[in-house]
Amino acid sequence: MRQSVSPLLPAIRVWARRHQQGLAASLFLLPGLIMFTVYVIAPIIESIGLSFYSWDGLGAAKYIGLENYVNLFSDEAFYTALKNNIIWLFCYLLSVPAGLAIALLLNQTSKGIRFIKSVFFFPFVISQVVIGVIFTLFYDPSLGLFVKLLHFFDIKPIAVLSSAHWVTYGIIVAGLYPQIAYCMILYLTGLNNLRPDLIEAARLEGAHGWKMLFKIVLPQLRAATFIAVVVTVIGSLRSFDMISIMTQGGPYGSSATLAYYMYEVALSEYGFRMGYGAAVATVLFLIMLVFIVFILHRVYMQERETS
Amino acid sequence: MNFFKNYARPAALLLAMGLTAAHAGTIVFNTDYSDPGPKAAIAAAVKGFEAENPDIKIKVNTFDHEGYKSAIFNFLTADPPDLATWYAANRMAPFVKAGLVDNVTGLWAKNGWNQSFSASASSMTIDGKKWGLPLTYYQWGIYYRKDIFEKLGIQPPKTWKELLAACAKLKANNITPFAIGTKALWPAAGWFDYIDLRLNGYKFHMELAEGKVRWTDPRVVNVFKYWDELVKPGYFLANNSSYDWQDAVPMFAKGQAGMYLMGNFAVDVMKSAGLKESQIGFVKFPVINPSIPDAEEAPTDIVFIPSGAKHKAEAEKFMEYLATPAVQSQVNAILGQLPTNKNAKLPDDPFLKAGFELLSSAKDHSQFFDRDAPAQMAKAAMDGFQHFMVDPASLPATLKHLNSVQKAVYK
Numbered sequence: 001m002r003q004s005v006s007p008l009l010p011a012i013r014v015w016a017r018r019h020q021q022g023l024a025a026s027l028f029l030l031p032g033l034i035m036f037t038v039y040v041i042a043p044i045i046e047s048i049g050l051s052f053y054s055w056d057g058l059g060a061a062k063y064i065g066l067e068n069y070v071n072l073f074s075d076e077a078f079y080t081a082l083k084n085n086i087i088w089l090f091c092y093l094l095s096v097p098a099g100l101a102i103a104l105l106l107n108q109t110s111k112g113i114r115f116i117k118s119v120f121f122f123p124f125v126i127s128q129v130v131i132g133v134i135f136t137l138f139y140d141p142s143l144g145l146f147v148k149l150l151h152f153f154d155i156k157p158i159a160v161l162s163s164a165h166w167v168t169y170g171i172i173v174a175g176l177y178p179q180i181a182y183c184m185i186l187y188l189t190g191l192n193n194l195r196p197d198l199i200e201a202a203r204l205e206g207a208h209g210w211k212m213l214f215k216i217v218l219p220q221l222r223a224a225t226f227i228a229v230v231v232t233v234i235g236s237l238r239s240f241d242m243i244s245i246m247t248q249g250g251p252y253g254s255s256a257t258l259a260y261y262m263y264e265v266a267l268s269e270y271g272f273r274m275g276y277g278a279a280v281a282t283v284l285f286l287i288m289l290v291f292i293v294f295i296l297h298r299v300y301m302q303e304r305e306t307s
Numbered sequence: 308m309n310f311f312k313n314y315a316r317p318a319a320l321l322l323a324m325g326l327t328a329a330h331a332g333t334i335v336f337n338t339d340y341s342d343p344g345p346k347a348a349i350a351a352a353v354k355g356f357e358a359e360n361p362d363i364k365i366k367v368n369t370f371d372h373e374g375y376k377s378a379i380f381n382f383l384t385a386d387p388p389d390l391a392t393w394y395a396a397n398r399m400a401p402f403v404k405a406g407l408v409d410n411v412t413g414l415w416a417k418n419g420w421n422q423s424f425s426a427s428a429s430s431m432t433i434d435g436k437k438w439g440l441p442l443t444y445y446q447w448g449i450y451y452r453k454d455i456f457e458k459l460g461i462q463p464p465k466t467w468k469e470l471l472a473a474c475a476k477l478k479a480n481n482i483t484p485f486a487i488g489t490k491a492l493w494p495a496a497g498w499f500d501y502i503d504l505r506l507n508g509y510k511f512h513m514e515l516a517e518g519k520v521r522w523t524d525p526r527v528v529n530v531f532k533y534w535d536e537l538v539k540p541g542y543f544l545a546n547n548s549s550y551d552w553q554d555a556v557p558m559f560a561k562g563q564a565g566m567y568l569m570g571n572f573a574v575d576v577m578k579s580a581g582l583k584e585s586q587i588g589f590v591k592f593p594v595i596n597p598s599i600p601d602a603e604e605a606p607t608d609i610v611f612i613p614s615g616a617k618h619k620a621e622a623e624k625f626m627e628y629l630a631t632p633a634v635q636s637q638v639n640a641i642l643g644q645l646p647t648n649k650n651a652k653l654p655d656d657p658f659l660k661a662g663f664e665l666l667s668s669a670k671d672h673s674q675f676f677d678r679d680a681p682a683q684m685a686k687a688a689m690d691g692f693q694h695f696m697v698d699p700a701s702l703p704a705t706l707k708h709l710n711s712v713q714k715a716v717y718k
Contacts, residue, residue, distance in 0.1 A: 057380045058405035071715070076708065141546040159546035162697065250490060251548040252694040269376045270677070270686035272401070 044285065051278035061275070068279035077253050078280065081261040084168050085237060085287075088257060091172045092179065092236035096228045099183025100221075104213075106184070107191045117188065124181035132245030135174035136161065161247055164254035171255060175242045179235060183228045190224030191217075230295050237288055258284040333364045334621050335388035339375035348641035355637070356628045363621050383407045387615030389622040395430035395441060395607040396674040397516070397681060402611075403433045409612040412437045414623060420630060423648045426666065427607050430674055439611030440626050441647040443639050444672075445571040446662030447497060447604040452565050453588040455482065463590040467505075467533070470593045474542045477565040484542040486564035488550030489696060492689035496676035497568050499692050500604055503530045505595040509602035509671035516679040518717030522688075522709035528702075533595065535699050548693055556580050568592070570606065574658050575643065589661045603665055605672040607647065687712040 016023060051068055055061035072078050106117050123131065139146050141159035150157050160170035194217065202216045218225070240259040243249060249256035249264060256264065258280055264270070266277020340349045346369060353365045368388065370378055382388060383402060393399055402408050415421055415437045421428055427441035451463060456473075459480060464470035474484035489495040503512045507526050514520045515527065537543060544555055544564060553576055558564040560580035567573060577587055591601075610629060612622045628634055635651035643654065645663055653663050666672065677685040691705040 056401060056405075058384060058401060058407065139549075141549050159549050162546045162548035164697075248490070250492070250690075250693065251697060252690040264686075267377060269373070270682040272380065273683065 047278045048282050048285075050275055051282045053275040053278075055274040057272045057274050064275070068276050071276065072279050072283065077256065077261060078258075080254060081256045081258045081280075084255065084257045085239075085284075087168050088172060088175075088236040088239050089233065091169065092175065092232055092239075093229070095176050095179040095183050095232055096225065098176070098180045099185075099228060100187050100225075102180065102184045103187035103191060107188065121181050121185055123178045124185070126178070128178065128241045129245055131174055131177055132242050135170075135177075135242075136246050139170055162251050164251055167247060167251065167255040171239075171242050171246050174246065175235075175239060179232060183232065186224045186228050186231075187221060190221040194220050226298065230291075233291050234288070237284065237291070258287075332618050332621060333366050334390060334618050334625060335366050335368065336390045336625075337368045337370065337375075337379075337382060337388040338392040339370045339372050340392060341369050341371050345642055348638045351641060352629060352634055352638050355634065356625055359628070360624065363624070365625065383613055383615070387613035387617075389616040389618045390610055390612055390625060392442065393439070393609055393611060394674070394678050395427065395439075395609050396678050398674070398678045399438060399609070399611065400433055400681070403438050407614055408438045409614045409616065409619065410436050411439060411612065411623070411626070414440075414626065418627060418630060423632075423650055424630070426605075426649065426672060427647050430607055430672065431609065439609040440630055441607045442610050442629060443642055443644045444605045444607040444647055444666075445644045446665050447501075447568070447570050447606075447675075448592060448662070448665060449590050450559075450567045450569060450573060450577065451588045451590060452559070452562060452586060454586045455562055455565055456588065463588060464593045465590075466593050467595045471536060473566075474537065474540070478540065478542065482562065483544050483558065483564040484566055485537070486544050486555040486559040486567045487547045488544070488552045488555040489547045489693045490549060490551045490554075492686075492693055493675070493677055494552045494569070495692035495696055496685075496689050497570075497604065498534060499530060499688075500673060500676050501568070501592040502533050502595065503527075504602045504604075504673060505592065505599060506530055506533060508596075508599045509673065512602070512673060513679065516676065516684075518681075518684065518713050522706045522713060528706070531695060531699075531702055534695070538696055538699055543696060548697055570604075571644070571658055571662055584657065587658075589658055591665055600670040601668065602671040602673055603669040604675055605645075605666050605669075606675045606678060607672075681716050684709075684712060684716045 050061070052063060052065060053061040054064045054067070102120060106113065106120060138144050139160040141147055141157065141162070146160065147157045158166055160166045198216060198220070199212075202212060207216060238259050239257050240263065243255055243257060243260045244263070247255045249260050262277045262280040262284065265273050265280065271277065336349075336353075338349055340346055349367060349369075353367060357363065357365060379391065379393065379402075383391075384407070387407070393402075399408065415424075415428075420437075420440070424431075424441055427444065428437075431437050431439055431441055449464075455461075455477075456463065459476055461473045461476055462469065464473045477484045487494055487498075500512065503515070506529060511520065511526065515522075520527065544550070544558060547555070552569065552573070555564070555567070556573065556576050557580055559567050560577060560582050567577075574587065578584070591603075594601075610626060612619060612626065616622055629638070630648060632646075632648050632650040632652070635646040635648040636654075639646040639651065640654045643656065643659070645659055645666065646653070649667070653660060673679055677689065680688065688709055691701075691709055694701045694705055
C-alpha cells in the first residue's frame with residue numbers, strides 16, 4: 001500500500017544512498033550554518049548597512065550615504081582610537097615571547113612544578129574585570145603600589161591613568177597580565193609534544209642554548225606560535241573591557257580604541273549615534289578582515305599540505 | 308419589568324464591566340530608583356496610591372542606573388510602560404521629538420501645577436508644552452570643612468575674591484582647597500556651569516547649551532580665564548582625572564581637602580566617610596559679577612507617560628497623586644531630596660533647608676550641563692573641561708574642536 005502511494009520514494013532513497021557521505025556532511029553542517037548565518041553573517045551585513053544611515057535609536061533612520069565615513073575621517077577621536085589600536089597590536093604581541101620564556105622556564109620536572117605552573121596560569125583564570133580593578137588600584141596616584149615603587153627608586157611619580165601619554169601603555173600592561181599566561185599555556189602543551197629523538201640528535205651534533213631554541217625547538221612549536229599570534233592579534237583589536245573598567249576611554253578620550261569608541265558613540269550614555277557607531281565598527285571589521293583572510297589562508301594551505 | 312430582565316440588566320452589566328475594565332488594571336512603572344532609599348520612596352508612594360485606589364495595581368520595574376539609560380531606548384519603542392522616570396530639560400528632548408512622550412499640558416492646567424511647580428515648569432517645557440511631572444530635585448553648592456575653616460579663621464567665601472583668598476590660605480596650610488574627581492567627566496562640568504552662570508548669566512548659559520553661541524566667543528573664553536585662577540595655582544586635587552567623585556571624598560573627610568563643589572547627594576557619602584554633620588558647612592557658589600542675577604543648578608528627576616502607554620487614565624491618576632503636597636513631602640523625606648511642589652513640607656535636614664532657601668531665592672534653575680545640552684555636545688565639552696583642568700594650554704584647540712562639534716550637532 002505504502003509504496004504505491006509514492007513511487008518517488010524509492011528514487012529518493014537510491015539518490016540518498018548514492019550521495020550518502022555528502023548528504024550526511026551537509027545535514028550535520030546545516031544547524032551550524034543556520035546559526036552562523038543568523039547570528040554572524042546577518043548582523044555584519046546589517047551593521048554595514050546601518051553605517052549609511054543617521055539613526056538615534058528612536059525615530060526613523062535617515063539615509064545619508066557616505067556622510068558617516070566622511071565625518072569619521074576628519075574626527076580626531078577616531079584617529080586617537082586608531083593610533084591606540086596600533087599601539088595595542090604591537091605591545092600586545094609581547095605576550096607571545098614572554099609566554100614562551102615562562103613556558104621554557106616552567107618546562108621541567110621537579111617537585112611541585114604542577115603547582116607553580118597553575119600559579120602562573122592563574123591570571124588567565126581570574127576575570128578581566130577583577131584584573132582591571134586591581135591594576136586601577138595599583139596605579140592609584142596617591143595610594144597605589146606603583147607610585148610607592150617609583151618613589152623607592154627615586155623616580156618622579158606618574159599618574160599613569162590620568163596621563164594622556166602613558167594611559168594606553170598602562171592599560172596594555174594590565175591586558176598583558178592574563179594574555180601572557182594564555183600564551184604560556186599554549187607553549188607548555190606544545191613543549192610536551194616535542195620529539196625527544198630530534199632534541200637528542202641535535203645535542204649529539206653539539207647544538208645548545210640559542211641555537212637549540214631557534215633551530216630545533218621553535219620550528220616544532222610552529223602550531224603553538226601560530227595560535228598564540230592569532231589569538232593575541234585578535235585580542236588586541238577588540239580590546240574593550242580593560243579600557244571600560246580602568247579609564248572609560250579617558251582622560252579626555254585619549255585611551256579609547258576603535259572598539260571602545262564604537263561603544264561610546266553608539267551605546268553609551270552620551271551616544272546613540274547608531275549609524276556613526278556602525279561606521280566605526282565597519283572600519284574595525286575591515287582591519288580585522290585583513291588578519292582573518294591571512295589566517296584562513298594559512299589554515300587552508302596547511303590543510304592542503306597535510307592531506 | 309420583562310424588558311429590564313431581558314435587555315437592560317445584561318446591558319448594564321456589560322457597561323459596568325466595561326467601565327471597570329477601563330479603570331481597573333495594572334499600571335507598569337519603569338524606574339531606575341534602585342538604591343535602597345529611592346526604592347523605599349517609590350514603594351511608599353505605590354503603597355499609598357494602591358490603598359486609595361483599590362482597583363488599580365502598580366507594577367514597578369526597577370532598573371540599575373546605567374542600564375536604565377540604554378534600556379529606556381528599547382522599552383519606549385518596543386514595549387512602553389505606563390509611566391517612567393527620567394531627567395528634565397534637554398535629556399527628554401530626543402524622546403519628545405520622536406513622539407514617544409505623552410503631552411500632559413492639560414494635567415498641568417487642570418491641577419494648577421504651573422503655580423505649585425513654578426520653579427521647575429520651564430525645565431518641563433519643550434515646544435511650549437509640558438511633558439511630565441517633576442518629582443524631586445536637589446541643590447548644588449560648595450560643601451566645606453567647618454572645623455578647618457574655623458581653626459584657620461577662614462570665612463565661607465561669598466565673592467570670587469574671597470574664594471581665591473580662602474584657597475590661598477588653605478593651600479598655605481598644606482590643604483588642597485578643592486576635592487574633585489573628574490574620571491566620570493561630569494564633576495568638571497559643575498565648575499564650568501557655575502562660573503558661566505555667575506559670570507555671563509543663565510540666559511547666556513542656555514544659549515550656549517542650545518548652540519546659539521560659539522565656543523570661541525570671548526565670554527566663553529572668559530569663563531576659562533576665571534577657572535584657570537584656580538587651576539594654575541593647583542587649587543584642585545592633583546591627578547583628579549584618575550578619580551571618581553566618591554574617591555575624592557576621603558581626602559575631604561581626612562582634612563586633606565577643604566572644599567567640595569557637589570550636589571547634595573554628596574553629604575551622605577561624606578557622613579559615611581566619618582564626618583559629623585557639624586563638621587560640614589554649605590555655602591552658595593560665590594558671586595562673580597554682582598549685576599548678574601543668581602541662577603542655581605537643580606537637576607530634576609521627572610515622571611512621564613510614554614505615548615504608547617496602555618493605561619493612560621490610571622497613569623495620569625498616579626501622576627496626580629505623586630504631585631500632591633503630602634506625597635511630595637513623604638517621597639522626598641525618604642529620598643533626602645527637595646520636593647518640587649512648593650506647598651510640600653520640607654524635610655527636616657539642615658542641608659536640605661539651606662538648599663531650599665538657595666533654590667527658592669535663585670532667579671533661574673539650570674539642570675546641569677549634560678542635561679541642558681544635547682548628549683554629543685555635552686560629551687565633547689566635558690572631555691574638553693577635563694582636558695583643560697589637566698592642561699590649560701589645550702584650551703584654544705579644544706574650543707575650536709567644540710565649535711566644529713557644535714556645527715555638527717545643531718543642524
